[in-house]
Amino acid sequence: MALLTLHDAVARYVEDGQTLALEGFTHLIPFAAGHEIIRQGRRDLHLVRMTPDLVYDQMIGAGCARALTFSWGGNPGVGSLHRLRDAVENGWPRPLEIVEHSHAGMAAAYTAGAANLPFGVLRGYIGTDLPRVNPQVKSVTCPYTGETIATVPALRPDVTILHAVQADRRGNVLLRGILGAQKEAAMAARRLVVTVEQVVDALDAPMNAVVLPGWLVTAVACVPGGAYPSYAQGCYARDNAFYLAWDEISRDRDRFRQWIDAHVLGTRDHAAFLRSLGVASTRDAMEVTR
Amino acid sequence: MTPPWTRDEMMTVAAARMLWDGCVCFVGIGLPSAAANLARHTHAPDIVLVYESGTVGTRPDVLPLSIGDGELADTATAVVPLPEIFAYYLQGGRVDVGFLGAAQIDRFGNLNSTVIGDYARPKTRLPGAGGAPEIASSAGQVFVVLKQTPRAFVPRLDFVSSAGFLEGRGARARAGAAGAGPQAVITDLGILRPDPETEELQLVERFEDVTVERVVAATGWPLAVAPHVNVVAPPTGDELRILRDLQARTRAAHARAIRVPY
Numbered sequence: 001m002a003l004l005t006l007h008d009a010v011a012r013y014v015e016d017g018q019t020l021a022l023e024g025f026t027h028l029i030p031f032a033a034g035h036e037i038i039r040q041g042r043r044d045l046h047l048v049r050m051t052p053d054l055v056y057d058q059m060i061g062a063g064c065a066r067a068l069t070f071s072w073g074g075n076p077g078v079g080s081l082h083r084l085r086d087a088v089e090n091g092w093p094r095p096l097e098i099v100e101h102s103h104a105g106m107a108a109a110y111t112a113g114a115a116n117l118p119f120g121v122l123r124g125y126i127g128t129d130l131p132r133v134n135p136q137v138k139s140v141t142c143p144y145t146g147e148t149i150a151t152v153p154a155l156r157p158d159v160t161i162l163h164a165v166q167a168d169r170r171g172n173v174l175l176r177g178i179l180g181a182q183k184e185a186a187m188a189a190r191r192l193v194v195t196v197e198q199v200v201d202a203l204d205a206p207m208n209a210v211v212l213p214g215w216l217v218t219a220v221a222c223v224p225g226g227a228y229p230s231y232a233q234g235c236y237a238r239d240n241a242f243y244l245a246w247d248e249i250s251r252d253r254d255r256f257r258q259w260i261d262a263h264v265l266g267t268r269d270h271a272a273f274l275r276s277l278g279v280a281s282t283r284d285a286m287e288v289t290r
Numbered sequence: 291m292t293p294p295w296t297r298d299e300m301m302t303v304a305a306a307r308m309l310w311d312g313c314v315c316f317v318g319i320g321l322p323s324a325a326a327n328l329a330r331h332t333h334a335p336d337i338v339l340v341y342e343s344g345t346v347g348t349r350p351d352v353l354p355l356s357i358g359d360g361e362l363a364d365t366a367t368a369v370v371p372l373p374e375i376f377a378y379y380l381q382g383g384r385v386d387v388g389f390l391g392a393a394q395i396d397r398f399g400n401l402n403s404t405v406i407g408d409y410a411r412p413k414t415r416l417p418g419a420g421g422a423p424e425i426a427s428s429a430g431q432v433f434v435v436l437k438q439t440p441r442a443f444v445p446r447l448d449f450v451s452s453a454g455f456l457e458g459r460g461a462r463a464r465a466g467a468a469g470a471g472p473q474a475v476i477t478d479l480g481i482l483r484p485d486p487e488t489e490e491l492q493l494v495e496r497f498e499d500v501t502v503e504r505v506v507a508a509t510g511w512p513l514a515v516a517p518h519v520n521v522v523a524p525p526t527g528d529e530l531r532i533l534r535d536l537q538a539r540t541r542a543a544h545a546r547a548i549r550v551p552y
Contacts, residue, residue, distance in 0.1 A: 025343050025372055026359070027360070027363070070418070071418065071419065072418050072419070072420030073417050074417025076319060077319050077320065077354070077356050078355070080416075080417065081417070084415070085414075085415045088412065088415045089414075100404075100419075102419050102420070103342060103376060103420050103421040103424070104377070104381070104423070104424040107376050108373070108377075123381050123427065123428065123468065124424050125423055126453055126465050126466055127400070127452075127456050127461075127465045127467065128419070128423050128453060129404075129409075129449050129451070130404075130423065130451070133409045133410075177363050177369065178344055178345065178369060179369070179371045179372065180343065180358070180371070180372045181372050183371060184371070184373055224551065225550035225551070228548075233360055233363060233364075236549065236551065237546075238355070238356065238359055238548075239548040240355040240359070240543075240544040241544060241545055241546070241547070241548070242548075243355065243356070244544070274550055279547075279549060279550050280549075280550055281549040281550065
């Protein structure tokens with residue numbers, strides 16, 4: 001495990017053309033990492049995420065992606081992801097190949113990847129058109145019961161990037177709150193990069209907490225606020241007002257470009273991004289190590 | 291005369307009444323979430339709400355904007371990894387009711403939330419299926435909430451995102467779906483239920499100020515109508531007050547400024 005700046009972690013481990021999973025289901029979405037990938041101009045990425053959310057809307061709109069594997073591509077509770085829609089409907093800023101699953105299918109695919117199996121199985125996709133448009137969805141006959149069971153090929157990202165609340169100095173990472181498929185995406189990946197709110201001497205982890213041991217982690221970067229406008233349980237809440245505002249910002253190509261220029265390309269790092277939006281508070285009582 | 295409640299409120303109240311105390315309900319975001327929480331605050335205090343984010347037995351004080359707001363985790367009995375929600379809880383047969391919305395529905399309760407137009411060259415790309423395909427097949431039964439217009443209630447779906455009764459007359463069960471499928475469709479005009487034999491949806495209840503003709507005209511196929519169409523009881527004062535309080539709290543919470551310590 002290497003303790004790096006986010007800039008250096010992305011520079012070192014994220015390459016053009018890779019299959020990349022930034023996981024975290026609504027909670028702990030690694031926005032800071034997504035923005036750093038935009039700043040460093042990565043291209044031709046195959047992005048994998050159950051819910052692309054705003055982070056992939058921004059990366060797709062900024063031209064980072066050639067393909068997307070996903071299971072639900074909306075702005076939760078708000079509506080469409082307009083940059084994703086523009087890419088799929090109009091090929092802007094470039095055509096986007098999509099590989100579409102259900103949530104259960106993607107969860108099974110990550111779980112299979114984590115377990116080094118060729119495919120995952122589920123009672124899924126019954127009666128739907130998804131297998132017609134995604135030829136990866138197939139089926140097997142159960143050798144015990146004769147039932148037909150759906151299969152999905154294992155997902156094995158080149159790099160998975162997560163955000164978490166804490167890491168200790170040996171790179172052990174504590175996950176808590178809503179996990180989504182973070183653990184599975186981490187274990188399925190060839191490399192694992194984690195941004196954290198804080199680096200501590202000892203994890204605040206009860207027995208059976210979800211801890212990713214440091215020897216599984218390729219790099220840790222300390223990025224306070226790194227999930228904003230998503231959230232980190234116990235640190236800061238989801239900025240639902242920003243998610244509502246994104247509908248308007250992202251609807252128009254020029255308005256989107258201006259936002260990316262001003263707040264992502266025009267800022268040096270995540271702290272500057274937070275300051276540019278006026279949401280950064282001064283260092284509070286939380287023990288934050290930088 | 292205009293009733294002193296909106297169509298959305300009537301629809302939410304009607305949907306809430308379908309849920310019983312103690313039932314395990316897999317909740318989607320939006321109107322299903324409002325209805326499930328209204329039920330919890332009225333006649334079903336021990337309803338178990340499960341959100342696909344992994345929050346089980348959650349009791350939010352305000353409605354979540356997203357399926358994974360912190361409020362859901364803070365008030366949950368358990369927060370489990372997402373693969374467990376789908377594999378152990380839903381596929382494991384532990385969910386009584388799945389609550390779904392969609393962009394389009396057909397006469398057999400099949401749903402489209404994926405695309406309008408051709409998949410490869412879509413007119414409108416919608417968010418997609420998410421958890422719906424397996425909720426639709428594995429939940430004990432499914433309630434659908436959807437505003438009734440000819441654009442939404444279509445003769446043929448552009449895409450089947452989740453299965454209702456497929457072509458009807460047992461096709462769903464033959465396809466291997468474990469649950470009983472869409473047993474109620476709650477619209478802003480009334481309630482449709484499947485005919486036990488054909489499995490085609492038919493109008494069984496209408497809201498007080500709505501005629502049967504109006505419901506038929508809002509449907510893109512020749513809608514079957516039950517021999518006796520009952521009238522849904524109007525919302526009570528309590529139902530409206532509790533729903534409006536919940537939504538006022540929610541609006542205030544979602545507008546709150548967030549500060550990020552760094």
